[in-house]
Amino acid sequence: MPFELVPPGTRINFLGQRRICLALSVALIVLGGICALPSVKGVKVGLDFAGGTEVQLLFDAGVAVDESRIRNVIADQGFEDPQVVRFGEAGSAEFNIKFNSVAEDSVAAEAVRLAQKGEDGEADASGLEANTQVLVLENALREQIGGFTEQRVEYVGPRVGAELREDGAKALLLSALAILAYVAFRFSSRFAPGAVVAVVHDLTITAGILVMIGEEFDLRILAAMLAILGYSLNDTIIIYDRIRENMELRTTADLEEVLNDSVNQTLSRTVLTSITTVLALLSLYLLGGEVIRPFAMTMLIGVLVGTYSSVFIASPLLLALETRYGGGKQAPKQGPGVNKAARV
Amino acid sequence: MKAISVALLLVLFTFLAAANFVSKGERVESDFWPDDGLRLGLDLRGGIHWVVGVELDEAMVRELEFVRDSVEERLESDGVTLMRSAVEDQELVLVLASESDRAAVIEEADDTGVVESSGGRDLVLRYRLTEEWAVDVHERTMSQVLEVLRRRIDDPQRGIPDSVVTRQGDDRVLVQIPGEQIDRERARTLLKSTGFLEFKIVEDSDASRETLLARYPNGIGADQIILSELDPETDAEIGAYLLPQAADITGAYLEDARLQFDQQQRPIVEFRFNPEGGEIFGELTERSIGQPMAIVLDDKVYSAPVIRGRISTRGQIEGNYTADEAADLAVILRAGSLSVPVVIEEERTVGPGLGQDSIESGARACLIGLTIVLAFAIGYYRLSGVFASIALLANLVLLVGLMSLFEATLTLPGIAGLVLTVGMAVDANVIIFERIREELRSGKSVRAAISTGFQKATWTVLDANLTTLFTAVILFEYGTGPIKGFAVTLSVGIVTSVFAALVVTRLLFQLYPGNRNVSTLSI
Numbered sequence: 001m002p003f004e005l006v007p008p009g010t011r012i013n014f015l016g017q018r019r020i021c022l023a024l025s026v027a028l029i030v031l032g033g034i035c036a037l038p039s040v041k042g043v044k045v046g047l048d049f050a051g052g053t054e055v056q057l058l059f060d061a062g063v064a065v066d067e068s069r070i071r072n073v074i075a076d077q078g079f080e081d082p083q084v085v086r087f088g089e090a091g092s093a094e095f096n097i098k099f100n101s102v103a104e105d106s107v108a109a110e111a112v113r114l115a116q117k118g119e120d121g122e123a124d125a126s127g128l129e130a131n132t133q134v135l136v137l138e139n140a141l142r143e144q145i146g147g148f149t150e151q152r153v154e155y156v157g158p159r160v161g162a163e164l165r166e167d168g169a170k171a172l173l174l175s176a177l178a179i180l181a182y183v184a185f186r187f188s189s190r191f192a193p194g195a196v197v198a199v200v201h202d203l204t205i206t207a208g209i210l211v212m213i214g215e216e217f218d219l220r221i222l223a224a225m226l227a228i229l230g231y232s233l234n235d236t237i238i239i240y241d242r243i244r245e246n247m248e249l250r251t252t253a254d255l256e257e258v259l260n261d262s263v264n265q266t267l268s269r270t271v272l273t274s275i276t277t278v279l280a281l282l283s284l285y286l287l288g289g290e291v292i293r294p295f296a297m298t299m300l301i302g303v304l305v306g307t308y309s310s311v312f313i314a315s316p317l318l319l320a321l322e323t324r325y326g327g328g329k330q331a332p333k334q335g336p337g338v339n340k341a342a343r344v
Numbered sequence: 345m346k347a348i349s350v351a352l353l354l355v356l357f358t359f360l361a362a363a364n365f366v367s368k369g370e371r372v373e374s375d376f377w378p379d380d381g382l383r384l385g386l387d388l389r390g391g392i393h394w395v396v397g398v399e400l401d402e403a404m405v406r407e408l409e410f411v412r413d414s415v416e417e418r419l420e421s422d423g424v425t426l427m428r429s430a431v432e433d434q435e436l437v438l439v440l441a442s443e444s445d446r447a448a449v450i451e452e453a454d455d456t457g458v459v460e461s462s463g464g465r466d467l468v469l470r471y472r473l474t475e476e477w478a479v480d481v482h483e484r485t486m487s488q489v490l491e492v493l494r495r496r497i498d499d500p501q502r503g504i505p506d507s508v509v510t511r512q513g514d515d516r517v518l519v520q521i522p523g524e525q526i527d528r529e530r531a532r533t534l535l536k537s538t539g540f541l542e543f544k545i546v547e548d549s550d551a552s553r554e555t556l557l558a559r560y561p562n563g564i565g566a567d568q569i570i571l572s573e574l575d576p577e578t579d580a581e582i583g584a585y586l587l588p589q590a591a592d593i594t595g596a597y598l599e600d601a602r603l604q605f606d607q608q609q610r611p612i613v614e615f616r617f618n619p620e621g622g623e624i625f626g627e628l629t630e631r632s633i634g635q636p637m638a639i640v641l642d643d644k645v646y647s648a649p650v651i652r653g654r655i656s657t658r659g660q661i662e663g664n665y666t667a668d669e670a671a672d673l674a675v676i677l678r679a680g681s682l683s684v685p686v687v688i689e690e691e692r693t694v695g696p697g698l699g700q701d702s703i704e705s706g707a708r709a710c711l712i713g714l715t716i717v718l719a720f721a722i723g724y725y726r727l728s729g730v731f732a733s734i735a736l737l738a739n740l741v742l743l744v745g746l747m748s749l750f751e752a753t754l755t756l757p758g759i760a761g762l763v764l765t766v767g768m769a770v771d772a773n774v775i776i777f778e779r780i781r782e783e784l785r786s787g788k789s790v791r792a793a794i795s796t797g798f799q800k801a802t803w804t805v806l807d808a809n810l811t812t813l814f815t816a817v818i819l820f821e822y823g824t825g826p827i828k829g830f831a832v833t834l835s836v837g838i839v840t841s842v843f844a845a846l847v848v849t850r851l852l853f854q855l856y857p858g859n860r861n862v863s864t865l866s867i
Contacts, residue, residue: 003724008785058697135529151698153528155691160395164824171822178814186807223757223827226819227764227834230812237811238775241804269778272724273771276717280767283713284760289705291387292760299764 006268014263015256018316025201025313032208043211046218047154049168051161052100055134056152059093063146070095073144077136087290094151097137168222175229176200183233187240194321195236198314202232205309206302215294224298231277232306235270236314242266243318255322259315267311274307347851354738354848357745364748381748385755387826388703390696391522392531396493397689400515401434403485406684407473408436411456418452427467440467482515488683490517495679496534497521501602502675516689524696534672536688538642539681541595543628546636546648548586556584571638573645575664585638585645592628597621601677603670604660611670613661615677626656641673692825706759713763714740721770725777727866731852732773739769739844743837752836755829765837771808772845776801777867790865794853798846805845813838 035041047054059065067084074082079099087094134153141148156164176196184192203225210221242262250258278300285296363371364381371377386393408431415438416429426449428439436459438449449469453459458477464470473481490511497507497519508520521531550556553570564570564586573583601615617625629637629651638648639661646663665673718736722729743765747754780797788796813835820831 005724008782056698149695149697150528150693151695153691153693155688157397157687157689159397160690167822167824171818174822175815175818178818179811182811182814219824219827220757223819223823223830226815227812227830230815231768233811234771234808237807238804241807265782266778269774272774272778273768276720276770276774277764277767279716279720280713280763283716284709284763287705287709287712288760288763289702289709289756291702291756292706292709295757295760 004268005271006264010264010267011260012264012267013260014311015260015316015319017312018319021312022316025205025309028205028208029201032205032211035208035211041211041214044214044216046216046221047098047156048218049161049165050100051156051158052098053133054096054098054152054154055137055150056087056094056096057138057141057148058151059095059145060147060149061093063093063148065093065095065145067095069145070097070141073140074099074137077140079133079137093148099133099137164219168219171222171226172203172229175226179229179233183237183240187244190321190325191240191244191318194314194317195233195240197317198236198309199229199233201313202228202302202306202309205305206298209301209305210298215297218294220292220295221298224295224302227299228302228306231303232309235273235306235310238269239263239266239310239314240318243315256319259319263311263315270307270310274303277303347855350847350851354741358741360745360748361741364744378748380751382744383751383753384699384703385753385758385826385829386520386522386692386699387694387756388699388706388754388759389522390524390694390699391520392528393690393692393825394519394521394531394535394688395512395690396517396519396535397687398486398489398515398517399684399687400482400485402684403481404434404473404478405431407477407481408434408459408471411459411471411473412436412438415449415452415456418455419449422448422452424448434472435462436471437464438469438471440469443467485684486511486515486517489686492539492679492682493517493519493535493686496675499675499678502671517686528693530668530672532688533669534675536686537676537682538685539595539676539679540642541598541677541681542591542640543593543625544587544591544638544640545628545632546585546587546638549636549648550584552581553584556586560586571640571643571645573648583645583648585648587638587640591640593621593624595677595681597624598677598680599657601674603667603674605667606660606662610662611665611667612663613670613674613677615659615661617657617659619657622657625659626654629656630654702756702759706756706763710759710763710766714766717766717770721773725773725867727856728777728780728853731849731856732770732777734852735773735844735849736766736769738848739837739841740766742840742843743833746836746840747832752832753829754833755826757826758829758833761830761833761837765833765841768812769837769841769844772805772841773849775804775808776845776849779804780865781867784865784867790862793865798850798853802846805842809838809842 036043067086070084071082074084074097081100083096083098085096085098086092087096134155138148138150176199179199180192180196183195206225206228207217210217215221239262242265243259246253246258246262246265281296281300281303285293285300288296360378360381363377366374366377371381372379412429412431416426419426424445425441426438426445427441428437430437436453438453440446440449446469450461453461453469453471458474459471460474462470462472472478490509494509497504497509504521506522508518510518512518519535547568548556548559550559553572556570557564567589569587569589571585571587572581573585574580575582597617597620599616599618599621601613604612604614606612632651633653634650636648636650639646641661646661649662661673663670663673714736718733721732721736725732740762743762776797779801780793783793783796784790816831816835816838820828820835823831
C-alpha cells in the first residue's frame with residue numbers, strides 16, 4: 001500500500017470552521033495594521049524605496065573593531081543617524097553601515113576638498129553626492145580604525161527610490177488585474193473575486209507579519225511578494241478547478257458539501273506541494289546567505305499563509321459570494337438547483 | 345520515436361548546461377564547447393552597477409543661451425539693443441528697451457525657428473523651445489553623452505572589457521563594469537569628468553586666490569575668472585590665475601591624446617590638434633610668446649607654462665599625477681567632453697569576494713534543497729517518485745540549458761528562483777500523481793488510470809502555472825537589475841517544469857509498463 005499523507009475518504013469539515021478562520025484572518029490583518037502605525041512599530045522601508053546609502057565592509061584580520069567604534073568615527077564625520085550592524089555571527093569583522101542624510105558642514109568641506117583633488121569632474125558645491133560621502137566615510141574609517149575590503153556599496157538616489165516605489169506598486173496592481181482576468185476567463189467571473197480576495201488576503205497577512213517582526217521592505221521582498229501572489233493562486237486555482245468539476249458532476253448536491261469535498265479531495269496535493277516548496281525554501285533560508293535570507297523568509301511566510309488561505313479561506317469566500325450573488329446553478333438545497341435537477 | 349527526440353533534446357541541453365562549468369578561456373579555445381553561456385550578474389561576479397542621470401535641464405538652458413546669443417547678434421545688425429536678456433526657469437526672457445523694438449525682436453526670435461512665445465507682458469517677452477526642438481536637443485544630448493561614455497569605457501588602450509554602457513529610459517545611462525578591473529574611485533573619475541579642456545592666456549597670477557584678489561579692490565571683470573592650481577598630493581593651493589572667462593581654444597579640436605614621460609620620467613599627457621585647431625593654436629601661441637598659458641581641465645588649472653615659441657598641433661599637459669592618472673586623463677581627452685554634467689543616481693557595487701561567497705552559498709542551497717526534495721518525492725511516491733525525480737533533473741537541465749542558449753544573466757535572486765523552481769516543479773507531478781491515485785482507487789486499470797490521470801491533470805497543471813508565469817513576466821517588466829534575474833529564472837523555470845511534467849514524466853510512465861500488463865503501480 002502506498003503511503004498516504006491524507007488518507008482517501010478524508011472528510012474534514014473545513015467550511016464548518018469558516019467563522020473561526022475568518023476571525024483569525026481578520027485578527028491577523030488588524031494586528032498587522034496596528035503594528036504598521038508609526039506610533040506602534042511602523043513600516044520599515046528599505047534602501048531601494050527610501051533611498052540612501054549602504055556600505056558593507058569586511059575589516060582585515062587583527063583590526064580591533066566593533067559597532068560603537070565605527071559609529072563614533074562616522075558621527076565625527078557628521079553623518080546623521082548612521083545604522084551600523086555586524087554581519088553574521090558575533091565575532092565577525094563584517095559590518096553593514098547605512099546612512100541617509102549628511103550634516104552639511106563637516107562632510108561638505110571634505111567632499112569639496114576631494115572634489116577639487118580630481119575625484120570629481122565638477123565640484124559639487126553641496127558635496128553631498130553619495131559617492132563622495134562613501135569616499136569620505138571610508139577614508140575616515142581606514143585612518144582611524146584599520147584596513148578593510150569593500151564588499152558592497154549600494155546607493156539609491158531620491159528620484160530612483162520614488163520610481164522604484166511606483167514601479168513596485170504598478171507591478172503588484174497589474175499582477176492582481178492579470179490574475180483577475182485569467183480566472184474570469186478560464187473559470188467564470190463568479191470565481192474571480194474569490195480568488196483575488198484570497199490572494200490579497202495572503203499578501204496583506206504576509207506583509208503584516210513582516211511589519212510585526214520589523215523586516216525592511218525592499219525590492220527583494222517585493223519580488224517575493226509577487227512570487228507568493230502567483231504561488232498562492234496556484235493552490236486556490238487547483239481547488240477551484242476541482243470545485244468546478246464537481247459542480248458539473250453533481251448538480252444536485254449542496255454547495256457547501258461540494259466545496260468541502262473538493263477541498264478534501266485536493267488536500268493531499270495542497271499539503272504535499274507546500275511541503276516540497278517549504279523544504280526548498282528552508283534550504284535557501286538556512287544556506288543561501290545573508291542577501292537572500294529576507295527573500296526566503298518572506299516566501300516561507302507567504303507559502304504557509306497561502307496554503308492556509310487556499311484551504312480555509314478561498315472556499316468559504318466562494319460560498320459566501322455564491323449564496324449572496326450567485327443563485328444560479330448552484331444554490332442551497334431549497335433553491336432553484338433542486339428544480340433544475342428534477343428536470344434532468 | 346518520441347522517446348528518442350526527448351532523449352536527444354535532453355542530451356543537447358545537458359551539454360549546454362554543462363558548458364557553464366568549463367572556464368571561459370577553455371571554452372573559447374576548444375571546438376567542443378560553445379563559446380558563450382550563462383552570464384553572471386554583477387552581484388555574483390562582482391563589479392560596479394551605476395545608473396547615471398544626464399542633466400538634460402542643463403542642455404536646455406545651454407540651448408536657450410545659444411538662441412539668445414544668436415538673436416542678440418542679429419538684432420545688433422538691425423540696430424536694436426535689448427534692455428536685458430536672460431535664461432530663467434527654462435525660458436528665454438527678452439526685455440525690450442522700447443515698445444518700438446517689439447516687431448523686430450519678435451521677428452528675429454521667430455526666425456530662429458526653434459523657440460515659441462510662452463507669454464510675457466509689457467516690455468517683457470518670454471520664449472521657450474518648441475516641443476519639437478526640445479525633443480531634438482534631448483536626443484542629441486543623450487546620444488552625445490552615451491557616445492562619449494562609451495568611448496571612454498571602450499578605449500583601445502585603457503578600456504575595460506565586458507563593460508556595458510546603454511541608455512536606460514528617457515534620461516539615464518546604465519553603466520556596468522564587471523569584476524575587479526577598476527576601483528570605484530577610478531571609475532568615477534573616468535566617467536564623471538566632464539573632460540572639458542581649455543587653453544587660456546594668463547592675465548595675472550599669484551600664490552593664492554586671496555592674494556590675487558587683494559590686487560583688485562574693485563573686483564575682477566565680468567569676463568574674467570580666477571582658477572586655482574592644486575598640489576595633487578596635499579590638495580594645497582599652489583597658485584591662482586586670473587584668466588579670461590572665454591577660452592582661446594578648447595579641446596574640441598583635439599585629435600589625439602596619450603600618456604608620455606618627460607626627461608625626468610614624469611608622466612605627462614601629450615596631445616595633438618587637428619589641422620584646424622593647429623592653425624588657431626599656432627596663431628595664439630605666436631602672438632603670446634613670453635606669456636604663460638593656463639591649461640584648464642574642468643575649471644581646474646593643470647599647469648601654466650610660459651610660451652617659448654609658436655606651437656601648432658602638438659603640446660603637452662604637465663601635472664603632478666601618477667602614470668595611471670595621466671593615462672586616464674588621456675582617455676578622457678581622447679573621448680571628448682561631455683556636453684552636460686552627469687550624476688550617479690543609483691549604485692550597486694559588489695566586491696568579487698562577496699560575489700564568490702554568494703555563488704557558493706547559492707549553489708549549496710540549491711544542491712541541498714534539490715536532494716531533500718528528491719528524497720521526499722521518492723520516499724512518498726516510490727517508483728513514481730523516481731520518475732518525478734528524473735523529470736525534476738531534466739527540468740533543471742532544460743532550465744539552465746535554455747538560459748545558456750539565450751545567454752541570460754544569472755543573479756543571486758536568480759539562484760533563489762532556481763531553488764524555488766525545484767520546490768515548485770514537483771507540484772505538477774504531485775497534481776498528476778494524486779490524480780492517478782484517485783483513478784486507481786476508483787478501480788481503473790493501471791494503464792487507464794495513468795492515461796486519465798494525465799488527461800485530467802493537464803489543464804490543472806497549465807492553469808496553475810500560467811498564473812505564476814503572468815506575475816513573473818510582470819516582475820520582469822518592472823523589476824530592475826538582480827530582481828530581473830529572478831523573474832527570468834522563474835518564468836523559464838515554469839515553462840520547463842510544465843514540459844518536464846507533461847512530457848518527460850508521461851514518457852517515463854509509457855516506457856515503464858511498455859506493452860506488459862501491469863496490475864499494480866508503485867505510486
